[in-house]
Amino acid sequence: MMFCCFVIAACTGLTAAESLPNPAVDEPLATAKTEQTAVFAGGCFWGVEAVFEHVKGVKDVVSGYSGGSAETAQYDTVSSGTTGHAESVRITYDPSQVSYGQLLKVFFSVAHDPTELNRQGPDVGTQYRSAIFVGNDLQKRIAQAYIDQINQAKVFRRTIVTQVSPLKAFYKAEAYHQDYLVHHPTQPYIVINDLPKVDNLRKQFPDMYVKK
Structure with a gap:
């Protein structure tokens, strides 16, 4: 079985993750606990x-595929880089505890490098592109405004290449991809590329980090 890629440490275009501003445009924390969803793509899912499994207010995270058709939403096919799909995650969250903008801040700060085009670290191809799949006009407005805000603040050494695209569908990935880090915490790829992301979340967002 072909997996996400070889074991190489990922690069980052961030000068100082702590300097990422809070989103100037965001939804207020809701009083009702009606769950909402966000779909992000940032390299290997x-x-x-x-x-995001460790973010306060997040109820569920599912790995999957977005951007292509149902017929091509299988890992081996998506890995060809020709399906239009990106490896994505669907985040179900409580908007009374965490906002869409706060999720975006985590996404841009520690989940991936939004300045890498069609790759993340060792993983290369359009299936590893940086993308935000928006489900409504408010998500689109918040996402685009935050990208513009970060670019203007020149937080990164390079311009953000994250695509903001309408969410047409999300297809859940195969069972062996779900909670992969939990089931394979000592795999070299995980140790080098993914455990540091979780640790950076804990260090940079202590008020949002939930230990599991």
Whole structure:
């Protein structure tokens, strides 16, 4: 079985993750606990899923595929880089505890490098692109405004290449991809590429980090 890629440490375009500003445009924390969803793509979904599993207010994270058709939403096919799919995660969260903008801040700070085009660290191809799949106009407005805000603040050494695309569908990935870090914490790829992301979440967002 072909897995996410070889064991090489990922690079980062961030000068100082702590300097990422809070989103100037965001939804207020809701009073009702109606769950909402966000879909992000930031390279191999193992690490992105692992990061958001530890975020306060997040109820569930599922690895999957977005951007292509149902017929091509299988790992071996997506790995060809020709399906239009990106490895993605669907985050179900409580908007009374965490906002969409706060999730974006985590996404841009520690979950991946938004300045790498069609790759993340060792993983290369359009299936590893940086993307935000928005489910409504408010998510689109918040996401685009935050990208513009970060670019203007020149937090990164390079311009953000994250795509903001409409969410047409999300297809759950195969069972062996779900909670991959939990089941394989000592795998070299996980140790080198993904455990540091979770540790950075703990260090940079102590008020949002939930130990599991």
